[in-house]
Amino acid sequence: MSQNKSLLQLRGIAKIFSKGTIDEVTALDNIKLDVNAEDYITIIGSNGAGKTTLLNVIGGVFPPERGGKVIISGNDITGFSEYKHATYVGRVYQDPHIGTAAKMTVEENLAMAVLRGQPRGLRPATNKQRRELFRSALAPLSLGLEDRLNAQVGTLSSGQRQAVALVMATISKPALLLLDEHTANLDPRTAQLVLDLTEVIVQREKMTTIMVTHNMELALRYGNRLIMMHEGKIVVDLNQKQRAGLTIDDLIAAFEQASGRRFIEDNILLRR
């Protein structure tokens, strides 16, 4: 992996919550990560391993501890506000409510999303051309949403909302796409639909993607690189070659070797 090809560089990333109190948690512990352009990384790890915190640092929800660096497309954006990170980073959250605005229509939600990273002005937020774009982005979902542009998003099902959220995260083609267990709250059929759509968009747009999942099978099926996190550290990092042909049992063995822990299936969310 050559340095200059990196789309995202994380250096010395740490995050400590409730510092100096008895509740102090080291959620991230000196993380170094290089993500190449067009990489599709899946991240697994037990509950509380720091996966969401890592995405929050990349998305600029909060800055890393002093000394850490977040560099995207060659721009050092460490400590910038979240809305500035958004220029480079599209996100889909576990909860569909976070990624969409309930009281606004499908069209208005997409109109917000299509202007990511661009200055907003006094032009009408939607026009015929944009509506066409929205329709063609929604049609591949086969949820009939392209004919419901004027429906309030709050009236859609969770699955439909999450599908809209995915389209919103990708419609402006941000440099990096972050998915945080984005199908965990959906019924199996809708989850599969959203995963398929994710695959289509990521492949079509050659989008650099980081997908957090608690499902080992998904982590092996999708992407070209697999990362395991444990107690705020990256403990396993497998490239496409190393990953090929691995089974879930191999992953468990790798986890136990790297973390020095027995893998206990119930209380960690690494489900088969």
Add this chain to the structure above:
Amino acid sequence: MLDIVGNVLSFSFYEGLVFGLVAIGVYLTLRVLAFPDLTVDGSYTLGGATTAVLIVNGVHPFPATLAAIGVGLCAGLVTGLLNTKLRLPALLAGILMMVGLYSINLRVMGGANVSLLRQVTAFDKVAEVLGLSHGSIVVSITVALAIAAVVFFILNWFLRTEIGLALRATGDNEQMVRSLGVDTDKNVLMGCAIANGLVGLAGAVVAQGQGFADVGMGIGMIVMGLASVIIGEALFRPRGMARLLLAAIGGAFCYRLFITIALRLGMAPGDLKLITAVLVVIALAVPFIRKKLRHEWIPPAVRW
């Protein structure tokens, strides 16, 4: 009899248009931004006081009226800054502004009130142009209608633009808006400023209409605005930007109509606050009862 009905209706129409500006201001903060802003009581008086003092000092009534928008904008901006930069809760920021503005209004007027008797107001200027007698209700309605129409068309356009859409989305899902690259703090500032600018304008119009500005003129304005918004929503059940704005004005008209009728029926002015409270409760109960009858699930009340 018909005369009385006509009088009551035309007077309520005028008041509905003017207080409709306050209602739209409250609608913008409370409903669009989900920011319960109590600055309104202070910024309304600030607008009235500023315009009255400027007119008394020889400024033409039109720029003097526009100045009320300016000072209202500034008041709203400060409330927004307290909330976004100092992270004060919205309610507290508004209460502090309301209290602080009371003293500022006394300073602006150099006393508890400023009389506009024998001063040329915006109404007089318009009466001159129209060739109508000063103090005629037709003039009052013309002025109020013109202002409300301009405000309606500008807002109805603005809230559909890219910036306006982001403003509306901020009140719906701030986290989402930020993750789409919008500085939501700026939107809160802008929304509070616009809202209080409108409220200041209403104060300026009312002061000129009644012939004085008074330090107590804004007391209860937030409740009146709230009542108007809620009555408008209950009666018209609006959907879409234009109707939401019109519902705020319509709600203000109905509210003023109820109040005027109550007064005509011989209720004491002191009872009006109770009537207002009961009206708001009834207007809020209507959608609740409607849902209950349809066995719909009703979420628990918010507690900000």
